[in-house]
Amino acid sequence: MVCCLIMQTSSHAGLRAAIGRREFLHRSAVAAGALSLPASIRAQAPGANSDIRLAVLGLNSKGNAHINDFRKLPGVRIAAVCDPDRSLLARERDEAKKLGQDLAVYTDLRKLYESSDVDAVCIATPNHWHSLAAIWACQAGKDVYVEKPVSHNISEGRRLVEVAAKTGRIVMAGTQNRSNEGIRAAVEYVRSGQLGKIRVVRGFCYKRRASIGRVAGPQPVPPEIDYDLWCGPAPKGPLMRAKLHYDWHWVWETGNGDIGNQGIHELDLCRWFLGNVPPAPRVMCAGGRYGYDDDATTPNTQIAFYDFAEAPVVFEVRGLPAKSGMETMDHYRGVRVGIVVECEKGYYAGGQGGGWIYDNDGGKVRQFPASGTGDHGLHFIEAVRSRDTKTITAPIECGHFSSALPHLANISYRLGADRRPGEVRELMQGLPGALDAFDRFGEHAAANGVDLSKDKVVLGPMLAFDAAKETFTGETGAAANAFLSREYRAPYVVPAKA
Numbered sequence: 001m002v003c004c005l006i007m008q009t010s011s012h013a014g015l016r017a018a019i020g021r022r023e024f025l026h027r028s029a030v031a032a033g034a035l036s037l038p039a040s041i042r043a044q045a046p047g048a049n050s051d052i053r054l055a056v057l058g059l060n061s062k063g064n065a066h067i068n069d070f071r072k073l074p075g076v077r078i079a080a081v082c083d084p085d086r087s088l089l090a091r092e093r094d095e096a097k098k099l100g101q102d103l104a105v106y107t108d109l110r111k112l113y114e115s116s117d118v119d120a121v122c123i124a125t126p127n128h129w130h131s132l133a134a135i136w137a138c139q140a141g142k143d144v145y146v147e148k149p150v151s152h153n154i155s156e157g158r159r160l161v162e163v164a165a166k167t168g169r170i171v172m173a174g175t176q177n178r179s180n181e182g183i184r185a186a187v188e189y190v191r192s193g194q195l196g197k198i199r200v201v202r203g204f205c206y207k208r209r210a211s212i213g214r215v216a217g218p219q220p221v222p223p224e225i226d227y228d229l230w231c232g233p234a235p236k237g238p239l240m241r242a243k244l245h246y247d248w249h250w251v252w253e254t255g256n257g258d259i260g261n262q263g264i265h266e267l268d269l270c271r272w273f274l275g276n277v278p279p280a281p282r283v284m285c286a287g288g289r290y291g292y293d294d295d296a297t298t299p300n301t302q303i304a305f306y307d308f309a310e311a312p313v314v315f316e317v318r319g320l321p322a323k324s325g326m327e328t329m330d331h332y333r334g335v336r337v338g339i340v341v342e343c344e345k346g347y348y349a350g351g352q353g354g355g356w357i358y359d360n361d362g363g364k365v366r367q368f369p370a371s372g373t374g375d376h377g378l379h380f381i382e383a384v385r386s387r388d389t390k391t392i393t394a395p396i397e398c399g400h401f402s403s404a405l406p407h408l409a410n411i412s413y414r415l416g417a418d419r420r421p422g423e424v425r426e427l428m429q430g431l432p433g434a435l436d437a438f439d440r441f442g443e444h445a446a447a448n449g450v451d452l453s454k455d456k457v458v459l460g461p462m463l464a465f466d467a468a469k470e471t472f473t474g475e476t477g478a479a480a481n482a483f484l485s486r487e488y489r490a491p492y493v494v495p496a497k498a
C-alpha cells in the first residue's frame with residue numbers, strides 16, 4: 001500500500017512526494033485516532049490510473065472554491081455538482097463548458113447519490129445539511145469531504161462517525177488547519193513541555209459581522225431555488241431574513257453562530273494543543289447579540305468556558321469592532337482570529353497564518369510560520385485513491401469532537417437567562433482565565449456604546465457533559481439533552497442508528 005502511494009504521488013509532478021511527510025501524516029492520523037480500513041474495503045480503490053470523480057454539493061461560495069482547488073489536482077475530475085439553486089448549477093455548467101469538461105448537475109443530492117459516475121463528494125452546504133448529506137453519501141458508497149462544522153448538533157455528528165465506520169468510507173472533516181505543518185510543529189513544541197505546563201488556552205474569533213437587517217414579514221424565495229431541498233432537515237418556515245444564502249449562519253435552525261462558523265477552526269486548534277482530547281466535561285457560555293437589532297437569533301458576542309482536565313479553554317467571539325464607527329477589530333496579544341496557549345514559561349500566539357512562541361515578558365523566542373492549508377484536499381484525494389487513511393489529517397471523529405465544542409457552548413447559551421454584569425462577574429471569578437476575559441468583554445461592549453446593565457448578559461448554566469456517552473448529566477442534564485439532536489423534517493431524517 002505504501003509503495004502504491006509513493007508511485008502514485010511521484011507520477012504527479014509538483015505534488016508533494018516525501019516518505020518523511022507520509023510518516024508525519026501517519027503519526028498525526030494515529031494521534032487523531034484514525035484507523036486503517038479493512039483490506040476488503042481497500043480493495044475497492046479506484047484504479048491507480050483512473051480519475052477520482054468528485055461531486056461538489058453547495059456551490060454559492062465555499063463549494064465554488066473547492067471546485068477550483070480540486071480541479072487543480074491531477075487525477076481529479078469534477079464530475080457533478082449539486083445545489084437547489086439552479087442559477088448556480090447553470091453557472092458551474094457554463095464554467096465547465098468553457099473548460100471543455102462534462103458536468104452532471106443535480107438539484108437533489110439523492111439523485112446524485114444514485115449515480116455510479118461519482119466516487120466521492122465534497123459537502124459545502126449550510127451546516128444543517130452536513131451530517132445527513134454525509135451519512136447518505138456513505139450509505140451510497142461515496143467517500144466524503146465534509147465542511148466544518150461536520151454537524152449541526154452533537155448527536156448527528158456521532159451518527160456520522162458511526163456510519164463512516166460501518167460503511168468503511170473515507171470521511172474527512174474540512175478543518176484544514178490540520179494540514180498546516182507550521183501549526184503541527186507548534187503543537188509538537190508546546191506538547192513537548194518546553195514551555196512547561198499549559199495554564200490556559202485562549203481562543204479568539206474577533207471577526208467583524210454586520211447586522212443582517214430586519215424584514216417586515218416573510219420574504220419571497222428566489223424562484224430558481226428549490227426551497228424544500230434547501231431547508232432539508234430544518235423546518236420549512238417562511239423566509240424571515242433578507243438573504244437566504246450565507247445569513248443562515250445567524251439563525252439557530254440552520255446555523256451555529258460564529259462560534260460554529262469561524263470559531264470551530266480555532267476551537268479545533270485549542271483541542272489539538274490539549275492533545276486531541278474529547279469534549280470538556282463542564283462547559284459554560286455567556287454573551288448576547290449587541291449593537292444592532294436584526295433578524296438573527298445567534299449571539300454576536302460570546303465567552304465560552306471549557307473546563308478540560310488538561311487546562312481550561314476560554315473562547316471569545318466578537319462580531320462588533322474595537323469601537324463603534326471603526327472597522328478594526330480588537331486583539332489579544334496580537335491575535336484576532338487564532339489562539340494563545342499560555343504556559344508556565346511563556347506562550348504561543350498564532351493561527352492560520354502561523355505563530356510565535358514568546359517568553360513571559362513578550363519576547364519572541366521562536367517562529368512557527370504557516371505552511372498553508374492547500375494540501376487538505378490533496379490528502380483526501382490520496383486516501384480516496386489508496387483506501388489508506390494514513391493521509392487523513394482530520395478524521396471524522398476528530399472533526400466531530402471539535403464541532404461538538406461550539407455546540408456545547410451554544411447549548412449553555414440557549415439555556416441561559418439575562419443577568420446583570422455584576423452577577424456574571426462574580427461567577428467568572430471562580431473560573432480560571434475567565435474573569436479577565438469578561439472584564440475585556442465589558443470594555444468592548446462599552447466601546448461600542450452597549451450598556452450591559454441595560455442590555456444584560458445572557459448567562460448560561462455550567463453544563464456537565466459525559467464525553468464518553470455524549471450526554472449531559474446533573475441538574476441541567478435533562479434540559480441540555482433536549483438540544484443534543486433536533487426534530488428532523490421528513491424525509492430528511494438522520495437515522496436513529498448507524
Ligand SMILES: NC(=O)c1ccc[n+]([C@@H]2O[C@H](COP(=O)([O-])OP(=O)(O)OC[C@H]3O[C@@H](n4cnc5c(N)ncnc54)[C@H](O)[C@@H]3O)[C@@H](O)[C@H]2O)c1
Nearest residue numbers: 057058059060061062082083124125126147148230245246
Ligand atoms: N473550511 C473553511 O474554511 C470554510 C470556509 C467557508 C465556508 N465553509 C463552510 O462551507 C459551507 C458553505 O458555506 P458558504 O459560505 O459557501 O455558504 P453559502 O450559503 O454561501 O452556500 C451554501 C450553498 O449550499 C447550497 N445548498 C443548500 N442546500 C443544499 C442541498 N440540499 N444540496 C446541495 N447544496 C445545498 C445553497 O443553495 C448554497 O448555494 C458552510 O458549512 C461553511 O461553514 C468552510
